[in-house]
Amino acid sequence: MAIRSDIAGIGSPEDLARALRDAQYLASLDLATATYLALALGKPLLLEGVPGVGKTEAAKALGGVLGRQVIRLQCYEGIDSAAALYEWNYARQLLALRQAEGGSIDLYADQFLLARPLLQALRSPGEVLLLIDEIDRADQEFEAFLLEFLSDFTISIPELGTVRAASPPVVVLTSNRTRDLHEALRRRCVYHWIDYPDAALEAEIVMTRAPRVAQATAEAVVASVAALRAEPLAKPPGIAETVEWAEAATLLNAQGARWPEAFARAIGVALKDQDDIAYLAGRLPQLLPGEAA
Numbered sequence: 001m002a003i004r005s006d007i008a009g010i011g012s013p014e015d016l017a018r019a020l021r022d023a024q025y026l027a028s029l030d031l032a033t034a035t036y037l038a039l040a041l042g043k044p045l046l047l048e049g050v051p052g053v054g055k056t057e058a059a060k061a062l063g064g065v066l067g068r069q070v071i072r073l074q075c076y077e078g079i080d081s082a083a084a085l086y087e088w089n090y091a092r093q094l095l096a097l098r099q100a101e102g103g104s105i106d107l108y109a110d111q112f113l114l115a116r117p118l119l120q121a122l123r124s125p126g127e128v129l130l131l132i133d134e135i136d137r138a139d140q141e142f143e144a145f146l147l148e149f150l151s152d153f154t155i156s157i158p159e160l161g162t163v164r165a166a167s168p169p170v171v172v173l174t175s176n177r178t179r180d181l182h183e184a185l186r187r188r189c190v191y192h193w194i195d196y197p198d199a200a201l202e203a204e205i206v207m208t209r210a211p212r213v214a215q216a217t218a219e220a221v222v223a224s225v226a227a228l229r230a231e232p233l234a235k236p237p238g239i240a241e242t243v244e245w246a247e248a249a250t251l252l253n254a255q256g257a258r259w260p261e262a263f264a265r266a267i268g269v270a271l272k273d274q275d276d277i278a279y280l281a282g283r284l285p286q287l288l289p290g291e292a293a
């Protein structure tokens with residue numbers, strides 16, 4: 001296996017972490033290392049973690065760093081290979097057939113082909129990053145099909161022939177781990193579990209994404225969010241909720257709301273499930289951020 005030691009000017013995991021930071025994505029060194037190794041080894045990167053920890057965003061930021069267009073295949077229950085690979089444009093075929101008025105016409109020419117994400121990625125592997133998002137939502141059959149795709153980067157179109165990628169494309173897969181993925185699929189990838197960031201990193205993310213938020217506010221929100229995540233909630237706040245809660249409370253505070261109260265009034269930005277709110281009910285005041293001068 002060819003090891004590429006320098007990818008788009010990125011010479012080390014630390015380099016990659018810096019470049020991601022410039023793209024407003026603050027990665028732990030572990031994540032930067034796994035990502036760097038996936039690139040260097042030419043393997044897909046599999047990011048697993050609960051919703052809201054920054055998996056999709058990591059792939060998008062990486063696309064930006066590499067100067068590659070992100071092509072996203074969003075998985076869902078019942079997704080099939082047609083939605084992932086290609087479909088024939090029946091409407092255009094029909095129209096062309098009518099216009100040909102009995103003359104001869106090639107209905108399986110490229111102009112009638114609708115390239116879906118996997119085919120798009122094969123056609124320009126050097127220019128794109130293929131994001132296969134939330135693969136755990138797809139069924140096992142689709143997963144097996146993906147495994148095959150990731151093994152040889154080849155698609156066979158009966159009417160057109162075989163399309164093979166000139167080089168393996170950069171691929172990132174994500175999973176919310178609502179179920180376990182195939183052993184074989186995991187073996188093919190470089191794997192990284194994204195955890196919630198530690199307090200210092202999450203406060204930094206807040207201040208990067210919402211520059212108007214004061215450090216004390218960011219730290220107070222981060223501590224409160226950590227306490228909320230320790231509760232058995234249906235929808236624990238993700239990183240986006242931390243950022244928005246801090247931002248919303250800062251806004252209310254600028255308009256005159258006092259400190260602990262500004263957090264309480266902006267709670268709908270952090271907790272978005274009525275069962276969770278009911279579950280916390282009387283204890284909520286103690287779980288809210290305290291002072292934030």
Ligand SMILES: Nc1ncnc2c1ncn2[C@@H]1O[C@H](COP(=O)(O)OP(=O)(O)O)[C@@H](O)[C@H]1O
Pocket residue numbers: 024025026027049050051052053054055056057058205209238239240
């Ligand atoms: N490490 C990070 N640095 C900066 N922003 C982040 C980071 N992780 C998450 N975010 C923010 O949190 C939001 C939610 O992340 P997302 O990638 O959608 O989570 P997931 O795909 O894991 O459910 C992103 O849009 C981004 O604003």
Ligand SMILES: [Mg+2]
Pocket residue numbers: 055056057133174
């Ligand atoms: Mg996501």
